[in-house]
Amino acid sequence: xxxxxxxxxxxxxxxxxxxxxxxxxxxxxxxxxxxxxxxxxxxxxxxxxxxxxxxxxxxxxxxxxxxxxxxxxxxxxxxxxxxxxxxxxxxxxxxxxxxxxxxxxxxxxxxxxxxxxxxxxxxxxxxxxxxxxxxxxxxxxxxxxxxxxxxxxxxxxxxxxxxxxxxxxxxxxxxxxxxxxxxxxxxxxxxxxxxxxxxxxxxxxxxxxxxxxxxxxxxx
Amino acid sequence: xxxxxxxxxxxxxxxxxxxxxxxxxxxxxxxxxxxxxxxxxxxxxxxxxxxxxxxxxxxxxxxxxxxxxxxxxxxxxxxxxxxxxxxxxxxxxxxxxxxxxxxxxxxxxxxxxxxxxxxxxxxxxxxxxxxxxxxxxxxxxxxxxxxxxxxxxxxxxxxxxxxxxxxxxxxxxxxxxxxxxxxxxxxxxxxxxxxxxxxxxxxxxxxxxxxxxxxxxxxxxxxxxxxxxxxxxxxxxxxxxxxxxxxxxxxxxxxxxxxxxxxxxxxxxxxxxxxxxxxxxxxxxxxxxxxxxxxxxxxxxxxxxxxxxxxxxxxxxxxxxxxxxxxxxxxxxxxxxxxxxxxxxxxxxxxxxxxxxxxxxxxxxxxxxxxxxxxxxxxxxxxxxxxxxxxxxxxxxxxxxxxxxxxxxxxxxxxxxxxxxxxxxxxxxxxxxxxxxxxxxxxxxxxxxxxxxxxxxxxxxxxxxxxxxxxxxxxxxxxxxxxxxxxxxxxxxxxxxxxxxxxxxxxxxxxxxxxxxxxxxxxxxxxxxxxxxxxxxxxxxxxxxxxxxxxxxxxxxxxxxxxxxxxxxxxxxxxxxxxxxxxxxxxxxxxxxxxxxxxxxxxxxxxxxxxxxxxxxxxxxxxxxxxxxxxxxxxxxxxxxxxxxxxxxxxxxxxxxxxxxxxxxxxx
Numbered sequence: 070x071x072x073x074x075x076x077x078x079x080x081x082x083x084x085x086x087x088x089x090x091x092x093x094x095x096x097x098x099x100x101x102x103x104x105x106x107x108x109x110x111x112x113x114x115x116x117x118x119x120x121x122x123x124x125x126x127x128x129x130x131x132x133x134x135x136x137x138x139x140x141x142x143x144x145x146x147x148x149x150x151x152x153x154x155x156x157x158x159x160x161x162x163x164x165x166x167x168x169x170x171x172x173x174x175x176x177x178x179x180x181x182x183x184x185x186x187x188x189x190x191x192x193x194x195x196x197x198x199x200x201x202x203x204x205x206x207x208x209x210x211x212x213x214x215x216x217x218x219x220x221x222x223x224x225x226x227x228x229x230x231x232x233x234x235x236x237x238x239x240x241x242x243x244x245x246x247x248x249x250x251x252x253x254x255x256x257x258x259x260x261x262x263x264x265x266x267x268x269x270x271x272x273x274x275x276x277x278x279x280x281x282x283x284x285x286x287x288x289x
Numbered sequence: 290x291x292x293x294x295x296x297x298x299x300x301x302x303x304x305x306x307x308x309x310x311x312x313x314x315x316x317x318x319x320x321x322x323x324x325x326x327x328x329x330x331x332x333x334x335x336x337x338x339x340x341x342x343x344x345x346x347x348x349x350x351x352x353x354x355x356x357x358x359x360x361x362x363x364x365x366x367x368x369x370x371x372x373x374x375x376x377x378x379x380x381x382x383x384x385x386x387x388x389x390x391x392x393x394x395x396x397x398x399x400x401x402x403x404x405x406x407x408x409x410x411x412x413x414x415x416x417x418x419x420x421x422x423x424x425x426x427x428x429x430x431x432x433x434x435x436x437x438x439x440x441x442x443x444x445x446x447x448x449x450x451x452x453x454x455x456x457x458x459x460x461x462x463x464x465x466x467x468x469x470x471x472x473x474x475x476x477x478x479x480x481x482x483x484x485x486x487x488x489x490x491x492x493x494x495x496x497x498x499x500x501x502x503x504x505x506x507x508x509x510x511x512x513x514x515x516x517x518x519x520x521x522x523x524x525x526x527x528x529x530x531x532x533x534x535x536x537x538x539x540x541x542x543x544x545x546x547x548x549x550x551x552x553x554x555x556x557x558x559x560x561x562x563x564x565x566x567x568x569x570x571x572x573x574x575x576x577x578x579x580x581x582x583x584x585x586x587x588x589x590x591x592x593x594x595x596x597x598x599x600x601x602x603x604x605x606x607x608x609x610x611x612x613x614x615x616x617x618x619x620x621x622x623x624x625x626x627x628x629x630x631x632x633x634x635x636x637x638x639x640x641x642x643x644x645x646x647x648x649x650x651x652x653x654x655x656x657x658x659x660x661x662x663x664x665x666x667x668x669x670x671x672x673x674x675x676x677x678x679x680x681x682x683x684x685x686x687x688x689x690x691x692x693x694x695x696x697x698x699x700x701x702x703x704x705x706x707x708x709x710x711x712x713x714x715x716x717x718x719x720x721x722x723x724x725x726x727x728x729x730x731x732x733x734x735x736x737x738x739x740x741x742x743x744x745x746x747x748x749x750x751x752x753x754x755x756x757x758x759x760x761x762x763x764x765x766x767x768x769x770x771x772x773x774x775x776x777x778x779x780x781x782x783x784x785x786x787x788x789x790x791x792x793x794x795x796x797x798x799x800x801x802x803x804x805x806x807x808x809x810x811x812x813x814x815x816x817x818x819x820x821x822x823x824x825x826x827x828x829x830x831x832x833x834x835x836x837x838x839x840x841x842x843x844x845x846x847x848x849x850x851x852x853x854x855x856x857x858x859x860x861x862x863x864x865x866x867x868x869x870x871x872x873x874x875x876x877x878x879x880x881x882x883x884x885x886x887x888x889x890x891x892x893x894x895x896x897x898x899x900x901x902x903x904x905x906x907x908x909x910x911x912x913x914x915x916x917x918x919x920x921x922x923x924x925x926x927x928x929x930x931x932x933x934x935x936x937x938x939x940x941x942x943x944x945x946x947x948x949x950x951x952x953x954x955x956x957x
Contacts, residue, residue, distance in 0.1 A: 179947065182954040207947070214940045222939075 526644025615793025
């Protein structure tokens with residue numbers, strides 16, 4: 070493997086992590102959705118580059134799925150949702166952006182520390198890919214944990230799923246059916262959660278998930 | 290067909306009977322055929338096991354069970370010895386149950402589980418790999434649990450069943466961990482592979498302690514005995530006899546199999562926890578038995594005491610074996626196996642007798658019985674014989690095995706370790722104390738139950754039990770006498786098993802004149818059950834004949850001496866509580882924290898005076914009560930986790946994931 074291939078793959082994976090950090094920083098929903106679209110686009114590029122690097126034409130389909138669904142369709146739908154819910158001008162109260170970013174950096178370090186020693190036998194491309202993919206997954210979870218808005222949590226979930234796709238394509242020989250099924254499951258999750266969002270909104274007049282706890286009637 | 294194949298088929302047959310009984314068991318008319326079939330299978334299996342005792346080990350691989358692993362069965366001398374105990378006890382209990390089970394109010398809850406219980410116990414004893422051993426063990430626990438819960442509508446039985454289930458699961462967990470450690474070193478669950486791969490001293494020590502906990506909790510070793518006096522009496526009486534007489538022996542088999550066979554060479558200190566637990570169990574069990582007024586619970590506590598004796602002998606055998614003293618180890622192990630066999634015999638008779646009393650009067654409280662010797666002459670004779678045997682009086686079998694145990698204790702000064710030199714005599718003292726208290730306990734049980742005059746109308750209206758029950762009691766009592774008069778026969782029969790585990794054996798007893806038994810070659814002591822039996826018989830019958838000859842044959846009835854207190858009411862008789870009061874005050878005041886509160890009304894008030902006695906089980910107070918309280922507290926704390934917000938749940942999952950990743954990242 071010549072080093073240019075590696076460098077470009079590395080750069081694109083790093084771009085994914087960077088996009089994750091950008092998402093952590095956003096406190097407005099429209100820009101958050103833009104960042105999700107950006108991340109998905111970078112994912113598409115990364116998967117496309119993997120298709121060239123691994124000489125695996127089926128990855129092109131994955132790349133097309135990533136760009137088509139996740140960079141275009143889902144962000145558009147999300148934008149429509151937030152306009153309909155009339156929350157596109159709200160500023161989300163995210164406690165301590167700086168602390169969240171620091172935690173994110175720590176998580177990336179942890180992911181590298183965990184993955185790199187374990188995978189020392191496999192080739193460098195896959196190693197870096199998986200390490201960065203784990204970082205994206207962890208950052209997506211961090212996003213889900215720190216946000217209180219349901220839409221932000223969905224976006225965190227989507228970003229987490231991007232990390233999974235990155236890991237799946239980085240490893241050689243992952244069959245296409247896995248990627249497609251993951252993509253579709255995310256799509257279905259998106260639809261279900263989208264419906265739920267409207268239902269929550271109808272009932273509670275907010276999409277703050279803390280309102281959901283009232284539903285159980287245990288007085289929180 | 291080899292004996293092992295035969296036993297395997299009998300397990301299959303018992304399983305088949307269990308399935309048939311599950312279909313037809315609701316009808317009481319199915320009772321006699323089911324028990325009859327169990328009797329036939331068990332008796333045949335017992336004979337096969339007897340025949341297999343002197344034979345070498347045989348193995349059998351069945352393609353049943355886990356795919357790719359199958360089931361290994363193995364029959365060696367140790368398995369055969371315990372198979373005899375299991376199947377003889379099972380056959381007697383089945384014979385008894387042909388009569389006793391006819392009055393079962395809920396046959397559908399007993400009949401399917403009874404054959405399954407027998408099959409599981411057989412499987413444990415012939416298991417040749419850890420998987421089938423644990424499978425049989427757990428099946429045995431579950432089947433006996435179902436039998437304990439047969440009369441589940443009684444509050445006490447439901448509680449007993451719950452505690453039994455918890456303790457049984459705990460014991461199985463300990464065994465599972467032990468086998469896991471063993472299999473890790475051996476690379477497989479096969480007993481042959483485990484025995485061939487000697488674990489390191491550290492692993493073996495941990496396994497030994499785990500097995501002591503796992504098998505000990507099943508056998509009723511203190512302080513894990515708390516379930517036993519609750520669960521054993523809760524079952525129908527023939528099942529109580531099986532649980533006390535046979536299932537505890539299966540647990541002892543498990544301990545011997547692992548500690549003596551699979552673990553390889555012993556370390557000398559392994560014997561210490563076994564000795565201490567055995568001695569404490571013996572003393573604690575009999576003290577409890579002395580305080581108890583529920584007949585079946587009394588017998589269950591007495592089982593605990595006997596388990597203590599057996600474990601004490603096993604501890605001695607471990608100590609001698611670790612110090613390369615095969616003759617002494619063989620003596621101690623023979624004592625343990627012999628006592629296990631004996632305990633099966635007399636404890637079954639005692640539970641059968643308790644069942645007969647329960648069936649005739651509906652009472653288990655000995656304070657409400659009395660005078661039954663006139664109403665139940667045959668079963669009272671059997672109960673008396675078994676009481677004498679369990680009290681270790683010569684010339685019966687209990688004395689023979691306990692005598693062997695004491696002979697082994699007398700060899701202990703030859704042990705090189707000072708710890709054992711000091712510990713063994715102390716344990717022996719406790720054993721001697723326990724032996725004396727057992728005699729007191731059974732004087733009390735028999736005296737209050739059968740002698741004197743009936744204390745209630747229920748006892749007044751008692752009648753002798755049925756033929757089948759009597760036959761089972763008579764057969765086992767006769768075996769008690771036979772094993773007591775000719776202990777050499779049993780010792781010789783056990784010799785192959787003992788040689789297998791200790792490398793030594795007791796001197797062959799069969800050739801000695803007049804059936805004298807000698808514990809070790811060159812030992813000074815010897816015992817002759819036959820001689821003592823003849824002497825006792827001669828003195829008894831001779832003096833009776835002499836008295837009759839000199840004083841005439843006429844039977845004279847007169848009022849007994851009433852200590853100058855002329856109240857003829859039956860309640861004025863000596864009671865069980867008054868018999869045990871001195872012992873309660875001397876021993877139980879400290880060990881069992883026994884207290885008496887006398888409530889004496891002021892002169893002039895018409896209120897009745899009362900005495901309230903309380904006793905506490907130290908194991909319950911020191912271990913189980915704090916443990917349950919701690920579990921309750923932790924559960925109360927964890928309960929909050931049911932009521933978190935979504936964000937907190939996500940955060941928990943995230944935190945756990947990060948924690949695990951940190952662990953993975955930090956560990957090389």
